[in-house]
Amino acid sequence: MSGVTDLPFRRLIRELSGGCAPFFVSEFLSAGSSVFLTPANLRAARFDKEEEPFCIQLFGHNADKLANAALQAQELGAAFVELNAGCPAPKVSNKGSGAGLLRDLPNLAKILQAMKANIKVPLFLKCRLGWDENSICINEVLEIAEGEGVEQLTVHGRTKTQGYKGLANWDIIGEVAAKAKIPVIGNGDINSMEKVLNAIENYGVKGVAIGRAVLRNPWIFNPSAKIDVRGAVLRFNELMMQDGFRPMQALGRLKQLCARLCSDVPDFRLKILRCQNHDEFLDNFTP
Numbered sequence: 225m226s227g228v229t230d231l232p233f234r235r236l237i238r239e240l241s242g243g244c245a246p247f248f249v250s251e252f253l254s255a256g257s258s259v260f261l262t263p264a265n266l267r268a269a270r271f272d273k274e275e276e277p278f279c280i281q282l283f284g285h286n287a288d289k290l291a292n293a294a295l296q297a298q299e300l301g302a303a304f305v306e307l308n309a310g311c312p313a314p315k316v317s318n319k320g321s322g323a324g325l326l327r328d329l330p331n332l333a334k335i336l337q338a339m340k341a342n343i344k345v346p347l348f349l350k351c352r353l354g355w356d357e358n359s360i361c362i363n364e365v366l367e368i369a370e371g372e373g374v375e376q377l378t379v380h381g382r383t384k385t386q387g388y389k390g391l392a393n394w395d396i397i398g399e400v401a402a403k404a405k406i407p408v409i410g411n412g413d414i415n416s417m418e419k420v421l422n423a424i425e426n427y428g429v430k431g432v433a434i435g436r437a438v439l440r441n442p443w444i445f446n447p448s449a450k451i452d453v454r455g456a457v458l459r460f461n462e463l464m465m466q467d468g469f470r471p472m473q474a475l476g477r478l479k480q481l482c483a484r485l486c487s488d489v490p491d492f493r494l495k496i497l498r499c500q501n502h503d504e505f506l507d508n509f510t511p
């Protein structure tokens with residue numbers, strides 16, 4: 225998740241997962257400029273040995289640039305390269321990238337073909353159901369993906385125009401999974417082990433992808449976790465500082481985590497979200 229699952233955050237989740245090893249995907253990296261290996265992309269592409277095999281996700285709308293970016297991602301050590309065809313943010317999708325690719329399936333096919341031809345590691349695709357409810361195209365996307373040699377399809381069961389509203393449509397995800405020859409990973413609203421098992425047993429997906437629930441419950445991968453909010457917040461801070469974050473940068477990320485983590489204690493939540501600086505924020509968590 226862009227702006228969320230960077231290296232310090234993934235380190236935190238790994239530590240809180242008690243030996244369970246989630247399969248991590250990078251934040252999405254832009255393949256939009258002529259140079260792919262920008263400082264920002266190089267930073268976002270970093271991963272720990274313990275995260276291997278690691279997946280680097282890319283977004284863009286230009287086949288040549290994405291093919292080049294895919295090769296660079298492979299050279300940076302990615303075991304899998306994934307194309308994002310799901311991001312609904314206007315600055316991404318209105319330019320034809322992310323979910324914008326669902327409005328131009330010939331270009332999606334061209335991009336997948338170019339990426340596939342340029343890498344040896346498996347190519348994955350992550351997408352939504354379609355641009356809007358009148359243009360659901362996930363069946364065509366599956367056909368294109370299989371035709372172009374994509375080896376795993378992750379389906380977020382919403383349309384672009386839905387954003388994050390409403391519930392993901394798991395019936396459609398299930399239909400896609402039943403039809404697919406490649407593994408389909410279901411995505412949308414998974415926040416418990418019961419939902420994971422339900423998705424696998426009743427919707428035929430090979431696995432699930434978990435997004436926002438990790439912010440609300442960073443212990444989600446650990447069935448016997450000891451919940452220690454203060455410990456997790458302070459550790460996240462430590463991991464960001466070790467990674468060279470500036471205090472104000474870290475403050476934003478701490479608030480992002482705490483806004484979800486502390487939603488059951490609204491007064492405290494409001495107090496910490498109003499903190500003007502890093503020290504003031506940390507005072508609330510220091511015994």
Ligand SMILES: Cc1cc2nc3c(=O)[nH]c(=O)nc-3n(C[C@H](O)[C@H](O)[C@H](O)COP(=O)(O)O)c2cc1C
Pocket residue numbers: 225226227228250251252281308310350380411412413414433434435436437
């Ligand atoms: C802040 C934020 C950033 C996201 N960034 C990405 C991204 O970079 N790549 C991606 O494939 N999905 C991204 N997503 C979408 C999630 O991966 C996921 O598909 C979506 O949130 C639905 O799953 P969930 O209900 O488990 O959160 C992002 C979601 C959020 C809320």
